[in-house]
């Protein structure tokens with residue numbers, strides 16, 4: 001039997017720039033110190049033998065076929081490799097993860113990227129980083145069927161410790177911005193809710209944005225200014241478009257604030273982003289809004305907002321060091337009273353991108 005080789009890719013959190021990455025916009029994520037880790041070796045029986053510790057599930061198959069389950073993220077990567085002419089030998093893959101799922105930290109991209117990187121190494125393809133981003137995303141869009149943007153896979157590949165990535169998703173140009181947060185730190189609150197509509201609503205938002213461009217006769221949101229949106233008769237489309245354009249502006253401003261260490265100003269933009277996602281893009285939910293509204297009243301919190309696709313999941317919080325626990329304790333109590341649920345939180349430490357590790 002061939003020796004195992006082990007690879008890991010980080011999750012990511014997006015500071016700001018939500019629902020902009022499939023609209024040729026800007027994002028500002030960083031990769032975090034929680035990973036999906038995969039062990040790979042060639043198999044001499046089935047085409048795929050996959051085991052996940054997380055789900056305690058074993059899967060074997062000789063076909064490249066959708067299953068409707070988590071294993072599609074893996075099969076999808078093999079499919080994408082072969083679509084692009086990179087043949088993949090039968091493979092045994094074990095998945096481990098300390099990256100929570102469904103919180104908006106992009107465990108699916110971390111899984112795709114770790115598997116893709118592993119396959120490239122084991123098959124000796126030496127696939128370039130940008131190519132890996134493309135293949136991982138293709139697996140998610142064309143095989144799994146979530147028409148995601150490029151932010152998650154990009155961050156899992158290009159992440160760098162102590163830095164955020166300012167990415168222009170149209171030009172695919174990027175800049176590392178040091179995460180100098182001064183007396184502040186980022187935390188992530190897990191609302192513990194994930195509403196079922198997230199997949200369908202995500203794809204629906206994409207269609208709405210495409211419709212905006214079609215009606216206005218533009219190829220990209222980058223050719224649009226707020227004023228142009230007046231020509232849209234449908235109020236819902238006007239709201240969606242306004243979110244995208246203003247969110248892009250907020251990312252550009254956030255980059256400047258982060259460079260200058262202006263945390264209060266950065267925090268204000270996080271709140272603005274949240275309220276725009278709530279009122280204009282309409283992807284938040286009651287539980288998450290409750291949390292953000294609560295934090296808004298706390299002096300030590302500079303800003304907070306929902307992260308990821310929406311409809312539940314996580315809230316990123318920019319808070320003064322040493323103040324979070326007390327605030328979280330109070331919030332947890334109110335949340336339990338209001339929704340009868342427990343809250344959780346995670347520390348958000350930055351980490352580097354995909355890599356091979358000692359087995």
Ligand code: GLA
Nearest residue numbers: 018019148149150151308309
């Ligand atoms: C999901 C997608 C990303 C991005 C966000 C919203 O995480 O995978 O590409 O669109 O939603 O910003």
